[in-house]
Amino acid sequence: MPTEIIMGILAVLLLAAFAFASIRVVREYERVVAFRLGRLRGALGPGLVFMLPFLDKLIRIDLRTVTLTIPPQEVITRDNVTARVNAVVMFRVTDPVQAVMSVENHAIATSQFAQTTLRSVVGRADLDTLLAHRADLNEDLAQSIARQTQEWGVEASVVEIKDVEIPEMMQRAMAREAEAERERRAKVISARGELQASKELRDAALTLSEAPASLQLRYLQTLLELGADQNSTVVFPLPMDIVGPIVQAVQRFAGDDDPSSAPPQTHGLKVVDRPLEGESR
Known part of the structure:
Protein backbone atom coordinates (compact mmCIF):
# COMPACT_ATOMS: atom_id res chain seq x y z
CA MET A 1 0.00 0.00 0.00
CA PRO A 2 1.41 3.39 -0.95
CA THR A 3 2.58 5.63 1.85
CA GLU A 4 0.29 8.47 0.72
CA ILE A 5 -2.82 6.34 1.24
CA ILE A 6 -1.70 5.29 4.67
CA MET A 7 -1.04 8.89 5.66
CA GLY A 8 -4.44 9.93 4.34
CA ILE A 9 -6.21 7.23 6.36
CA LEU A 10 -4.32 8.31 9.47
CA ALA A 11 -5.22 11.93 8.86
CA VAL A 12 -8.90 11.06 8.49
CA LEU A 13 -8.81 9.02 11.69
CA LEU A 14 -7.12 11.86 13.55
CA LEU A 15 -9.69 14.33 12.27
CA ALA A 16 -12.54 12.01 13.30
CA ALA A 17 -11.04 11.55 16.75
CA PHE A 18 -10.52 15.29 17.10
CA ALA A 19 -14.08 16.02 16.01
CA PHE A 20 -15.42 13.38 18.40
CA ALA A 21 -13.43 14.85 21.26
CA SER A 22 -14.49 18.41 20.37
CA ILE A 23 -18.24 17.86 20.32
CA ARG A 24 -20.39 17.75 23.45
CA VAL A 25 -24.16 17.32 23.62
CA VAL A 26 -25.87 19.49 26.24
CA ARG A 27 -29.42 18.57 27.24
CA GLU A 28 -32.23 21.08 27.41
CA TYR A 29 -32.21 21.17 31.23
CA GLU A 30 -28.43 21.58 31.41
CA ARG A 31 -25.86 24.28 30.79
CA VAL A 32 -22.08 24.00 30.58
CA VAL A 33 -19.73 26.65 31.90
CA ALA A 34 -16.69 26.68 29.61
CA PHE A 35 -13.12 27.68 30.51
CA ARG A 36 -10.33 28.03 27.94
CA LEU A 37 -6.87 27.99 29.40
CA GLY A 38 -8.41 28.97 32.70
CA ARG A 39 -10.37 31.92 31.36
CA LEU A 40 -14.15 31.98 31.51
CA ARG A 41 -15.95 31.63 28.20
CA GLY A 42 -19.49 31.68 29.65
CA ALA A 43 -22.46 29.37 29.75
CA LEU A 44 -23.07 27.24 26.65
CA GLY A 45 -25.94 25.05 25.53
CA PRO A 46 -28.29 23.43 25.01
CA GLY A 47 -27.51 21.37 21.90
CA LEU A 48 -24.09 20.76 20.34
CA VAL A 49 -21.16 22.51 21.98
CA PHE A 50 -17.69 22.60 20.35
CA MET A 51 -14.56 22.69 22.48
CA LEU A 52 -10.84 22.35 21.97
CA PRO A 53 -9.47 19.20 23.57
CA PHE A 54 -6.83 19.78 26.27
CA LEU A 55 -7.53 23.53 26.11
CA ASP A 56 -11.16 23.84 27.18
CA ARG A 78 -36.76 29.79 73.28
CA ASP A 79 -38.59 28.16 76.22
CA ASN A 80 -35.65 25.74 76.79
CA VAL A 81 -37.19 22.62 75.22
CA THR A 82 -34.89 20.28 73.33
CA ALA A 83 -36.27 19.16 69.97
CA ARG A 84 -35.03 17.36 66.87
CA VAL A 85 -36.12 19.12 63.69
CA ASN A 86 -35.53 18.16 60.09
CA ALA A 87 -36.57 19.98 56.94
CA VAL A 88 -36.55 19.83 53.16
CA VAL A 89 -35.23 22.50 50.80
CA MET A 90 -36.11 22.72 47.11
CA PHE A 91 -33.79 24.91 45.03
CA ARG A 92 -32.65 25.38 41.45
CA VAL A 93 -29.80 27.14 39.70
CA THR A 94 -30.82 30.34 37.94
CA ASP A 95 -27.34 31.60 36.97
CA PRO A 96 -24.90 28.80 36.01
CA VAL A 97 -21.90 31.14 35.87
CA GLN A 98 -22.52 32.46 39.40
CA ALA A 99 -23.12 28.92 40.67
CA LEU A 118 -32.83 26.03 60.65
CA ARG A 119 -31.16 25.94 64.06
CA SER A 120 -31.15 29.72 64.28
CA ALA A 146 -32.95 32.87 49.68
CA ARG A 147 -31.06 36.03 50.66
CA GLN A 148 -27.81 34.08 50.91
CA THR A 149 -28.20 31.69 47.98
CA GLN A 150 -29.19 34.49 45.62
CA GLU A 151 -25.56 35.56 45.58
CA TRP A 152 -24.61 32.09 44.35
CA GLY A 153 -27.09 32.09 41.47
CA VAL A 154 -29.32 29.65 43.35
CA GLU A 155 -33.01 30.18 44.07
CA ALA A 156 -34.50 28.44 47.14
CA SER A 157 -38.15 28.12 46.20
CA VAL A 158 -39.54 25.91 48.99
CA VAL A 159 -38.37 25.35 52.56
CA GLU A 160 -40.56 23.13 54.74
CA ILE A 161 -40.10 21.72 58.25
CA LYS A 162 -40.89 18.02 57.92
CA ASP A 163 -40.91 16.62 61.44
CA VAL A 164 -40.48 17.79 65.03
CA GLU A 165 -39.45 15.29 67.71
CA ILE A 166 -39.81 16.31 71.36
CA PRO A 167 -38.88 14.36 74.52
CA GLU A 168 -41.30 11.73 75.81
CA MET A 169 -41.73 13.58 79.11
CA MET A 170 -42.83 16.69 77.26
CA GLN A 171 -45.26 14.63 75.18
CA ARG A 172 -46.89 13.28 78.36
CA ALA A 173 -47.12 16.79 79.79
CA MET A 174 -48.78 18.04 76.60
CA ALA A 175 -51.20 15.10 76.70
CA ARG A 176 -52.19 15.96 80.28
CA GLU A 177 -52.64 19.59 79.32
CA ALA A 178 -54.87 18.63 76.38
CA GLU A 179 -56.92 16.31 78.61
CA ALA A 180 -57.39 19.05 81.22
CA GLU A 181 -58.48 21.46 78.49
CA LEU A 195 -78.35 27.03 83.10
CA GLN A 196 -80.42 26.76 79.95
CA ALA A 197 -82.46 23.89 81.44
CA SER A 198 -83.18 25.91 84.62
CA LYS A 199 -84.39 28.82 82.52
CA GLU A 200 -86.66 26.52 80.55
CA LEU A 201 -88.01 24.97 83.77
CA ARG A 202 -88.69 28.43 85.19
CA ASP A 203 -90.60 29.41 82.06
CA ALA A 204 -92.55 26.13 82.21
CA ALA A 205 -93.43 26.72 85.87
CA LEU A 206 -94.66 30.22 85.11
CA THR A 207 -96.76 28.93 82.25
CA LEU A 208 -98.31 26.15 84.38
CA SER A 209 -99.02 28.57 87.23
CA GLU A 210 -101.01 30.77 84.88
CA ALA A 211 -103.20 27.84 83.74
CA PRO A 212 -104.41 25.54 86.58
CA ALA A 213 -105.94 23.15 84.07
CA SER A 214 -102.51 22.57 82.53
CA LEU A 215 -101.16 21.77 85.97
CA GLN A 216 -103.90 19.15 86.49
CA LEU A 217 -103.05 17.59 83.13
CA ARG A 218 -99.44 17.45 84.22
CA TYR A 219 -100.49 15.65 87.42
CA LEU A 220 -102.40 13.08 85.38
CA GLN A 221 -99.47 12.55 83.05
CA THR A 222 -97.23 11.97 86.06
CA LEU A 223 -99.66 9.34 87.39
CA LEU A 224 -99.61 7.56 84.04
CA GLU A 225 -95.82 7.49 84.09
CA LEU A 226 -95.78 6.11 87.65
CA GLY A 227 -98.37 3.47 86.86
CA ALA A 228 -96.49 2.22 83.83
CA ASP A 229 -94.16 0.14 86.03
CA GLN A 230 -95.09 -2.43 88.66
CA ASN A 231 -94.49 -0.23 91.67
CA SER A 232 -95.62 -1.01 95.21
CA THR A 233 -96.15 2.66 96.03
CA VAL A 234 -98.53 5.06 94.32
CA VAL A 235 -97.99 8.79 94.72
CA PHE A 236 -101.01 11.11 94.30
CA PRO A 237 -99.87 14.70 93.84
CA LEU A 238 -102.40 17.10 95.37
CA PRO A 239 -102.14 20.89 95.30
CA MET A 240 -101.60 22.56 98.68
CA ASP A 241 -104.53 24.90 98.12
CA ILE A 242 -106.80 21.84 98.24
CA VAL A 243 -105.05 19.89 101.00
CA GLY A 244 -104.55 22.91 103.32
CA PRO A 245 -108.26 23.65 104.10
CA ILE A 246 -108.98 19.95 104.65
CA VAL A 247 -106.15 19.62 107.17
CA GLN A 248 -107.27 22.76 109.02
CA ALA A 249 -110.87 21.51 109.18
CA VAL A 250 -109.71 18.19 110.63
CA GLN A 251 -107.66 20.01 113.25
CA ARG A 252 -110.61 22.19 114.28
CA PHE A 253 -112.88 19.17 114.47
CA ALA A 254 -110.47 17.30 116.71
CA GLY A 255 -109.99 20.39 118.88
CA ASP A 256 -106.26 19.92 118.92
CA ASP A 257 -104.54 23.29 119.13
CA ASP A 258 -101.08 21.89 119.84
CA PRO A 259 -98.92 22.42 116.73
CA SER A 260 -96.71 19.49 117.67
CA SER A 261 -99.62 17.07 117.36
CA ALA A 262 -100.50 18.25 113.86
CA PRO A 263 -100.15 15.64 111.12
CA PRO A 264 -96.92 15.90 109.15
CA GLN A 265 -96.95 17.95 106.00
CA THR A 266 -96.43 15.96 102.84
CA HIS A 267 -95.95 19.00 100.62
CA GLY A 268 -98.94 18.20 98.51
CA LEU A 269 -98.09 14.49 98.02
CA LYS A 270 -100.29 11.67 99.22
CA VAL A 271 -98.51 8.33 99.51
CA VAL A 272 -100.51 5.10 99.42
CA ASP A 273 -98.86 1.72 99.69
CA ARG A 274 -100.06 -0.70 97.07
CA PRO A 275 -99.20 -4.38 97.38
CA LEU A 276 -97.35 -6.07 94.56
CA GLU A 277 -98.92 -8.79 92.48
CA GLY A 278 -99.18 -12.01 94.49
CA GLU A 279 -98.66 -10.22 97.84
CA SER A 280 -101.44 -10.50 100.42
CA ARG A 281 -102.75 -7.32 101.99
Whole structure:
Protein backbone atom coordinates (compact mmCIF):
# COMPACT_ATOMS: atom_id res chain seq x y z
CA MET A 1 0.00 0.00 0.00
CA PRO A 2 1.41 3.39 -0.95
CA THR A 3 2.58 5.63 1.85
CA GLU A 4 0.29 8.47 0.72
CA ILE A 5 -2.82 6.34 1.24
CA ILE A 6 -1.70 5.29 4.67
CA MET A 7 -1.04 8.89 5.66
CA GLY A 8 -4.44 9.93 4.34
CA ILE A 9 -6.21 7.23 6.36
CA LEU A 10 -4.32 8.31 9.47
CA ALA A 11 -5.22 11.93 8.86
CA VAL A 12 -8.90 11.06 8.49
CA LEU A 13 -8.81 9.02 11.69
CA LEU A 14 -7.12 11.86 13.55
CA LEU A 15 -9.69 14.33 12.27
CA ALA A 16 -12.54 12.01 13.30
CA ALA A 17 -11.04 11.55 16.75
CA PHE A 18 -10.52 15.29 17.10
CA ALA A 19 -14.08 16.02 16.01
CA PHE A 20 -15.42 13.38 18.40
CA ALA A 21 -13.43 14.85 21.26
CA SER A 22 -14.49 18.41 20.37
CA ILE A 23 -18.24 17.86 20.32
CA ARG A 24 -20.39 17.75 23.45
CA VAL A 25 -24.16 17.32 23.62
CA VAL A 26 -25.87 19.49 26.24
CA ARG A 27 -29.42 18.57 27.24
CA GLU A 28 -32.23 21.08 27.41
CA TYR A 29 -32.21 21.17 31.23
CA GLU A 30 -28.43 21.58 31.41
CA ARG A 31 -25.86 24.28 30.79
CA VAL A 32 -22.08 24.00 30.58
CA VAL A 33 -19.73 26.65 31.90
CA ALA A 34 -16.69 26.68 29.61
CA PHE A 35 -13.12 27.68 30.51
CA ARG A 36 -10.33 28.03 27.94
CA LEU A 37 -6.87 27.99 29.40
CA GLY A 38 -8.41 28.97 32.70
CA ARG A 39 -10.37 31.92 31.36
CA LEU A 40 -14.15 31.98 31.51
CA ARG A 41 -15.95 31.63 28.20
CA GLY A 42 -19.49 31.68 29.65
CA ALA A 43 -22.46 29.37 29.75
CA LEU A 44 -23.07 27.24 26.65
CA GLY A 45 -25.94 25.05 25.53
CA PRO A 46 -28.29 23.43 25.01
CA GLY A 47 -27.51 21.37 21.90
CA LEU A 48 -24.09 20.76 20.34
CA VAL A 49 -21.16 22.51 21.98
CA PHE A 50 -17.69 22.60 20.35
CA MET A 51 -14.56 22.69 22.48
CA LEU A 52 -10.84 22.35 21.97
CA PRO A 53 -9.47 19.20 23.57
CA PHE A 54 -6.83 19.78 26.27
CA LEU A 55 -7.53 23.53 26.11
CA ASP A 56 -11.16 23.84 27.18
CA LYS A 57 -12.81 22.59 30.36
CA LEU A 58 -16.56 22.21 30.65
CA ILE A 59 -18.55 22.08 33.91
CA ARG A 60 -22.12 20.82 33.64
CA ILE A 61 -24.81 22.54 35.69
CA ASP A 62 -28.27 21.03 36.14
CA LEU A 63 -31.05 23.64 36.00
CA ARG A 64 -33.79 21.39 37.37
CA THR A 65 -35.22 21.77 40.86
CA VAL A 66 -33.24 19.78 43.39
CA THR A 67 -34.81 18.37 46.57
CA LEU A 68 -32.40 18.55 49.48
CA THR A 69 -33.19 16.87 52.80
CA ILE A 70 -31.72 18.53 55.86
CA PRO A 71 -30.74 15.89 58.46
CA PRO A 72 -32.29 16.13 61.95
CA GLN A 73 -30.87 18.99 63.99
CA GLU A 74 -30.73 19.23 67.79
CA VAL A 75 -32.40 22.54 68.60
CA ILE A 76 -33.17 24.27 71.91
CA THR A 77 -36.26 26.44 71.61
CA ARG A 78 -36.76 29.79 73.28
CA ASP A 79 -38.59 28.16 76.22
CA ASN A 80 -35.65 25.74 76.79
CA VAL A 81 -37.19 22.62 75.22
CA THR A 82 -34.89 20.28 73.33
CA ALA A 83 -36.27 19.16 69.97
CA ARG A 84 -35.03 17.36 66.87
CA VAL A 85 -36.12 19.12 63.69
CA ASN A 86 -35.53 18.16 60.09
CA ALA A 87 -36.57 19.98 56.94
CA VAL A 88 -36.55 19.83 53.16
CA VAL A 89 -35.23 22.50 50.80
CA MET A 90 -36.11 22.72 47.11
CA PHE A 91 -33.79 24.91 45.03
CA ARG A 92 -32.65 25.38 41.45
CA VAL A 93 -29.80 27.14 39.70
CA THR A 94 -30.82 30.34 37.94
CA ASP A 95 -27.34 31.60 36.97
CA PRO A 96 -24.90 28.80 36.01
CA VAL A 97 -21.90 31.14 35.87
CA GLN A 98 -22.52 32.46 39.40
CA ALA A 99 -23.12 28.92 40.67
CA VAL A 100 -19.62 27.98 39.47
CA MET A 101 -17.70 31.18 40.13
CA SER A 102 -19.18 32.23 43.49
CA VAL A 103 -19.11 28.96 45.41
CA GLU A 104 -17.16 25.72 45.15
CA ASN A 105 -20.17 23.39 45.39
CA HIS A 106 -23.51 25.13 45.45
CA ALA A 107 -25.46 22.04 46.62
CA ILE A 108 -23.25 21.41 49.65
CA ALA A 109 -23.11 25.12 50.46
CA THR A 110 -26.90 25.37 50.31
CA SER A 111 -27.26 22.33 52.56
CA GLN A 112 -24.84 23.65 55.20
CA PHE A 113 -26.37 27.09 55.23
CA ALA A 114 -29.90 25.61 55.47
CA GLN A 115 -28.85 23.59 58.54
CA THR A 116 -27.45 26.60 60.37
CA THR A 117 -30.45 28.74 59.42
CA LEU A 118 -32.83 26.03 60.65
CA ARG A 119 -31.16 25.94 64.06
CA SER A 120 -31.15 29.72 64.28
CA VAL A 121 -34.79 30.25 63.30
CA VAL A 122 -36.19 27.44 65.45
CA GLY A 123 -34.08 28.58 68.41
CA ARG A 124 -35.84 31.96 68.34
CA ALA A 125 -39.32 30.38 68.58
CA ASP A 126 -41.00 28.61 71.48
CA LEU A 127 -42.42 25.10 71.34
CA ASP A 128 -46.05 26.19 70.81
CA THR A 129 -45.03 28.31 67.82
CA LEU A 130 -42.98 25.43 66.41
CA LEU A 131 -45.95 23.07 66.61
CA ALA A 132 -48.87 25.36 65.79
CA HIS A 133 -47.40 28.07 63.53
CA ARG A 134 -45.06 26.09 61.32
CA ALA A 135 -46.03 28.05 58.21
CA ASP A 136 -44.58 31.26 59.65
CA LEU A 137 -41.30 29.49 60.44
CA ASN A 138 -41.20 28.04 56.93
CA GLU A 139 -41.57 31.50 55.44
CA ASP A 140 -38.85 32.89 57.69
CA LEU A 141 -36.54 30.01 56.73
CA ALA A 142 -37.19 30.50 53.02
CA GLN A 143 -36.45 34.23 53.18
CA SER A 144 -33.25 33.75 55.18
CA ILE A 145 -31.92 31.04 52.85
CA ALA A 146 -32.95 32.87 49.68
CA ARG A 147 -31.06 36.03 50.66
CA GLN A 148 -27.81 34.08 50.91
CA THR A 149 -28.20 31.69 47.98
CA GLN A 150 -29.19 34.49 45.62
CA GLU A 151 -25.56 35.56 45.58
CA TRP A 152 -24.61 32.09 44.35
CA GLY A 153 -27.09 32.09 41.47
CA VAL A 154 -29.32 29.65 43.35
CA GLU A 155 -33.01 30.18 44.07
CA ALA A 156 -34.50 28.44 47.14
CA SER A 157 -38.15 28.12 46.20
CA VAL A 158 -39.54 25.91 48.99
CA VAL A 159 -38.37 25.35 52.56
CA GLU A 160 -40.56 23.13 54.74
CA ILE A 161 -40.10 21.72 58.25
CA LYS A 162 -40.89 18.02 57.92
CA ASP A 163 -40.91 16.62 61.44
CA VAL A 164 -40.48 17.79 65.03
CA GLU A 165 -39.45 15.29 67.71
CA ILE A 166 -39.81 16.31 71.36
CA PRO A 167 -38.88 14.36 74.52
CA GLU A 168 -41.30 11.73 75.81
CA MET A 169 -41.73 13.58 79.11
CA MET A 170 -42.83 16.69 77.26
CA GLN A 171 -45.26 14.63 75.18
CA ARG A 172 -46.89 13.28 78.36
CA ALA A 173 -47.12 16.79 79.79
CA MET A 174 -48.78 18.04 76.60
CA ALA A 175 -51.20 15.10 76.70
CA ARG A 176 -52.19 15.96 80.28
CA GLU A 177 -52.64 19.59 79.32
CA ALA A 178 -54.87 18.63 76.38
CA GLU A 179 -56.92 16.31 78.61
CA ALA A 180 -57.39 19.05 81.22
CA GLU A 181 -58.48 21.46 78.49
CA ARG A 182 -61.06 18.97 77.21
CA GLU A 183 -62.39 18.42 80.73
CA ARG A 184 -62.68 22.18 81.22
CA ARG A 185 -64.66 22.51 78.01
CA ALA A 186 -66.92 19.62 79.02
CA LYS A 187 -67.66 21.23 82.40
CA VAL A 188 -68.38 24.58 80.78
CA ILE A 189 -70.75 22.97 78.29
CA SER A 190 -72.48 21.04 81.10
CA ALA A 191 -72.88 24.21 83.19
CA ARG A 192 -74.32 26.07 80.23
CA GLY A 193 -76.74 23.22 79.65
CA GLU A 194 -77.90 23.27 83.27
CA LEU A 195 -78.35 27.03 83.10
CA GLN A 196 -80.42 26.76 79.95
CA ALA A 197 -82.46 23.89 81.44
CA SER A 198 -83.18 25.91 84.62
CA LYS A 199 -84.39 28.82 82.52
CA GLU A 200 -86.66 26.52 80.55
CA LEU A 201 -88.01 24.97 83.77
CA ARG A 202 -88.69 28.43 85.19
CA ASP A 203 -90.60 29.41 82.06
CA ALA A 204 -92.55 26.13 82.21
CA ALA A 205 -93.43 26.72 85.87
CA LEU A 206 -94.66 30.22 85.11
CA THR A 207 -96.76 28.93 82.25
CA LEU A 208 -98.31 26.15 84.38
CA SER A 209 -99.02 28.57 87.23
CA GLU A 210 -101.01 30.77 84.88
CA ALA A 211 -103.20 27.84 83.74
CA PRO A 212 -104.41 25.54 86.58
CA ALA A 213 -105.94 23.15 84.07
CA SER A 214 -102.51 22.57 82.53
CA LEU A 215 -101.16 21.77 85.97
CA GLN A 216 -103.90 19.15 86.49
CA LEU A 217 -103.05 17.59 83.13
CA ARG A 218 -99.44 17.45 84.22
CA TYR A 219 -100.49 15.65 87.42
CA LEU A 220 -102.40 13.08 85.38
CA GLN A 221 -99.47 12.55 83.05
CA THR A 222 -97.23 11.97 86.06
CA LEU A 223 -99.66 9.34 87.39
CA LEU A 224 -99.61 7.56 84.04
CA GLU A 225 -95.82 7.49 84.09
CA LEU A 226 -95.78 6.11 87.65
CA GLY A 227 -98.37 3.47 86.86
CA ALA A 228 -96.49 2.22 83.83
CA ASP A 229 -94.16 0.14 86.03
CA GLN A 230 -95.09 -2.43 88.66
CA ASN A 231 -94.49 -0.23 91.67
CA SER A 232 -95.62 -1.01 95.21
CA THR A 233 -96.15 2.66 96.03
CA VAL A 234 -98.53 5.06 94.32
CA VAL A 235 -97.99 8.79 94.72
CA PHE A 236 -101.01 11.11 94.30
CA PRO A 237 -99.87 14.70 93.84
CA LEU A 238 -102.40 17.10 95.37
CA PRO A 239 -102.14 20.89 95.30
CA MET A 240 -101.60 22.56 98.68
CA ASP A 241 -104.53 24.90 98.12
CA ILE A 242 -106.80 21.84 98.24
CA VAL A 243 -105.05 19.89 101.00
CA GLY A 244 -104.55 22.91 103.32
CA PRO A 245 -108.26 23.65 104.10
CA ILE A 246 -108.98 19.95 104.65
CA VAL A 247 -106.15 19.62 107.17
CA GLN A 248 -107.27 22.76 109.02
CA ALA A 249 -110.87 21.51 109.18
CA VAL A 250 -109.71 18.19 110.63
CA GLN A 251 -107.66 20.01 113.25
CA ARG A 252 -110.61 22.19 114.28
CA PHE A 253 -112.88 19.17 114.47
CA ALA A 254 -110.47 17.30 116.71
CA GLY A 255 -109.99 20.39 118.88
CA ASP A 256 -106.26 19.92 118.92
CA ASP A 257 -104.54 23.29 119.13
CA ASP A 258 -101.08 21.89 119.84
CA PRO A 259 -98.92 22.42 116.73
CA SER A 260 -96.71 19.49 117.67
CA SER A 261 -99.62 17.07 117.36
CA ALA A 262 -100.50 18.25 113.86
CA PRO A 263 -100.15 15.64 111.12
CA PRO A 264 -96.92 15.90 109.15
CA GLN A 265 -96.95 17.95 106.00
CA THR A 266 -96.43 15.96 102.84
CA HIS A 267 -95.95 19.00 100.62
CA GLY A 268 -98.94 18.20 98.51
CA LEU A 269 -98.09 14.49 98.02
CA LYS A 270 -100.29 11.67 99.22
CA VAL A 271 -98.51 8.33 99.51
CA VAL A 272 -100.51 5.10 99.42
CA ASP A 273 -98.86 1.72 99.69
CA ARG A 274 -100.06 -0.70 97.07
CA PRO A 275 -99.20 -4.38 97.38
CA LEU A 276 -97.35 -6.07 94.56
CA GLU A 277 -98.92 -8.79 92.48
CA GLY A 278 -99.18 -12.01 94.49
CA GLU A 279 -98.66 -10.22 97.84
CA SER A 280 -101.44 -10.50 100.42
CA ARG A 281 -102.75 -7.32 101.99
